[in-house]
Amino acid sequence: MLGLTIEQIAYLFRGAGWTIVLSLLGFVGGTLLGLPVALGRASKSRLLRFASGVLVQLVQGIPLPVIMFVVYFGISIAGFDVPALVAAGVAMTLYSGAYLGEIWKGCILAVPRTQWEAGECLALTKTQRFIFVILPQALRIAVPPTVGFLVQIVKNTSYSVVINFFDLTYSAKVINNATYKPFTVFTIAALIYFAICFPMSLLASRFDRRLHRS
Amino acid sequence: MTSPAAPLVRFKNVEKNFGALQVLKGITLDVAPGQVVALIGRSGSGKSTALRCVNGLEMINGGELEVCGRKLHAGKVDLLELRKDVGIVFQSYNLFPHLTVEENITLAPRKVRRIGKAEARDIAAEVLEEVGLSEKAQAYPEQLSGGQQQRVAIARSLAMRPKLILFDEVTSALDPELTGEVLKVIERLAREGMTMMLVTHEMAFARSVANTVVFMHQGRVWETGPGAMLANPVTDELRQFVGSGL
Amino acid sequence: MGYAFDFSFLDEYWPDLLNGVWLTLGMTVASVLPGFVLGTLCAVGRLYGPPYVQRAVTFYVEAIRNTPLIIQVFWLFFGLAVLGAKIGPFPAAVIALVVNVGAYTAEIMRAGFRSIPKGQIEAAHCLALTPTQALWSVQLPQAVERVYPALVSQFVLMMLATAIMSQISAEELTGVAYMIQSFTFRGFEVYLVIAVIYLAMASLLRLTLMGVAHVSFPRLRRLGTPL
Numbered sequence: 001m002l003g004l005t006i007e008q009i010a011y012l013f014r015g016a017g018w019t020i021v022l023s024l025l026g027f028v029g030g031t032l033l034g035l036p037v038a039l040g041r042a043s044k045s046r047l048l049r050f051a052s053g054v055l056v057q058l059v060q061g062i063p064l065p066v067i068m069f070v071v072y073f074g075i076s077i078a079g080f081d082v083p084a085l086v087a088a089g090v091a092m093t094l095y096s097g098a099y100l101g102e103i104w105k106g107c108i109l110a111v112p113r114t115q116w117e118a119g120e121c122l123a124l125t126k127t128q129r130f131i132f133v134i135l136p137q138a139l140r141i142a143v144p145p146t147v148g149f150l151v152q153i154v155k156n157t158s159y160s161v162v163i164n165f166f167d168l169t170y171s172a173k174v175i176n177n178a179t180y181k182p183f184t185v186f187t188i189a190a191l192i193y194f195a196i197c198f199p200m201s202l203l204a205s206r207f208d209r210r211l212h213r214s
Numbered sequence: 215m216t217s218p219a220a221p222l223v224r225f226k227n228v229e230k231n232f233g234a235l236q237v238l239k240g241i242t243l244d245v246a247p248g249q250v251v252a253l254i255g256r257s258g259s260g261k262s263t264a265l266r267c268v269n270g271l272e273m274i275n276g277g278e279l280e281v282c283g284r285k286l287h288a289g290k291v292d293l294l295e296l297r298k299d300v301g302i303v304f305q306s307y308n309l310f311p312h313l314t315v316e317e318n319i320t321l322a323p324r325k326v327r328r329i330g331k332a333e334a335r336d337i338a339a340e341v342l343e344e345v346g347l348s349e350k351a352q353a354y355p356e357q358l359s360g361g362q363q364q365r366v367a368i369a370r371s372l373a374m375r376p377k378l379i380l381f382d383e384v385t386s387a388l389d390p391e392l393t394g395e396v397l398k399v400i401e402r403l404a405r406e407g408m409t410m411m412l413v414t415h416e417m418a419f420a421r422s423v424a425n426t427v428v429f430m431h432q433g434r435v436w437e438t439g440p441g442a443m444l445a446n447p448v449t450d451e452l453r454q455f456v457g458s459g460l
Numbered sequence: 461m462g463y464a465f466d467f468s469f470l471d472e473y474w475p476d477l478l479n480g481v482w483l484t485l486g487m488t489v490a491s492v493l494p495g496f497v498l499g500t501l502c503a504v505g506r507l508y509g510p511p512y513v514q515r516a517v518t519f520y521v522e523a524i525r526n527t528p529l530i531i532q533v534f535w536l537f538f539g540l541a542v543l544g545a546k547i548g549p550f551p552a553a554v555i556a557l558v559v560n561v562g563a564y565t566a567e568i569m570r571a572g573f574r575s576i577p578k579g580q581i582e583a584a585h586c587l588a589l590t591p592t593q594a595l596w597s598v599q600l601p602q603a604v605e606r607v608y609p610a611l612v613s614q615f616v617l618m619m620l621a622t623a624i625m626s627q628i629s630a631e632e633l634t635g636v637a638y639m640i641q642s643f644t645f646r647g648f649e650v651y652l653v654i655a656v657i658y659l660a661m662a663s664l665l666r667l668t669l670m671g672v673a674h675v676s677f678p679r680l681r682r683l684g685t686p687l
Contacts, residue, residue: 057659058659060662061616061620061658061659061662061663062620062655062658062659062662063620063621063622063623063624063634063658064620064623065623065624065634066623066634066637066651066654066655066658067655069634069637069647069651070648070651070652070655072647073641073647073648073651074648076647076648077463077648078463151525151526155526155527155528155529156528158528158529158530158531159528159530159624161530161627162624162626162627162634169528169530169531169534172531172534173534176534176538180542181542182534182535182538182539182541182542183535183539183542186531186534186535186538186539187535189531190523190527190531190532190535193526193527193528193531194523194526194527197526197527198522198526201522201525201526269586271582271586293585294588294590295588297585297586297587297588298588301586302586304579304582304583306579308577308579308580308582308583309583310580310583310584310598310602311602311679312601312602312605312677312679313679314679321587321589321597321598322587322588322589325589325593325597326587326588326589326593354679354682354683356683357683370587371587374587374588
């Protein structure tokens, strides 16, 4: 098929499977890190704002492949011998956490000030106000950009090829080296990426339109 | 071609539809050179649409419309050529925010009429003088009051040396105290013999400045006459309209 | 942990790092303007072009935005090699970057054009400007002004993305780092150092592009309107 053997195509799909695994790791890790980052960035405390801001600035100013290398070598000099998946997962967590934190900060701040005041009038505590009044509204605003960022996560897992993590990009590279059919191999890889990303892009813009209509 | 006495604008049974809605139901109206024609009427009467047909912002669906010797009903019209002769000033000024007052004024003369930079600046100085804003040439629109912005918009139109200027409710967005300065500029242009068509809500102004007042109602020219007609309406509709204080 | 940090590789390898910096900056500078022009043309084509142009632009933008840059780079670099077109890593990297950033710029500029009030375009046409003149003198400057911060972020991201070009053996900064760590076995320190260099370059690029805005938009300079 297309000059590739079934085994070679299956190999590409095995790589795609690991791309999805790493994307999920990145999203789950990024959510766990992104929530405190968002709260810190939107916080009244100057120290929290500064600390979370430094993380965001660092991640947004350093290329993801370099972050992958730093994590990879950092873990190994700490004396652990871990698979590339762990290093890539940690790097994706840092990356997604910083960007998601920044996106969600915007969503929290987009909830009108008067909503806090309304919560105050109902004699809710600060935490209650956040959980019951602000958060549900911020979540609604957060859905379209978060789905949109999922696309970024999936695409950027491809950078893990620099630390030789076996994903779709890595497997495509291997098959290309074996077959020397770059157009076929990388077109298939691109189509698989597209098949994962494009539906999410469509979903994100549909959510976005729905949000703006209401 | 138009002889000096021939009208600059000639509506003959002009019709205009927006989908199923007929907005102009056969309008006939002439505007001679040097004339000032005020279009009045309730919102939805078709007066703004009639005005926008004159420079081709809306194309007519029936009848005949001739502007500055060009037949707008006869197939393809060169709108660029038409608009060199016909200026328009909008309710919302529509000055270009990224350009200074002077650049706003010189843009079209330089790009369209291919006038040199120095000459274009002379023209800008001249038309700014005309609207009393010589000192604002280097200001940006956002630094000006609404009235000043509208005067710049008039100057921008004048700089193209049009044969005719259209005014589409140019004072409607302005506070009463800023309305006066804009009306004064239009009055001055009228004295100097500029041909103008204006859609306006300022009855006192229409009465004092316009040679002809056209009262439009339900897509038709309902009553036409000199400014004095507003004091003695013939039709009930105009009487009600004048009486309602609009 | 008893790890002893050792940055002594800097003594020997700083000229290599500097070369890497130049190559990274070179790729970036070479890609910014063509990428902006391509993106703007695509935005105009998608907004005002005939239907087949609109469809073609949509296809290009979606294809690029939904696949990783590195796959695009491999496709182009290895593909051209197989076709027998001898093209070096640097031109291949620049072409890939332009094509990639062009798609993102197209979306940003499209949003910019769409945010201009209709009255502005109507006014331009009523002054007898042709559609092209109106686009060039009235719509384009206002669109760029409105989306400039987003454009700056996009081009900073593009600079950071050059870090993968060592995959096609372009010796940019990350490629140099890889070479140094393979000689010195000081991977952690080497990548820490280049992380700092990238941070500095990102700030530098941001400042430079803001400076460009300062020169290009006299109104913002005069009135101090923040971008």
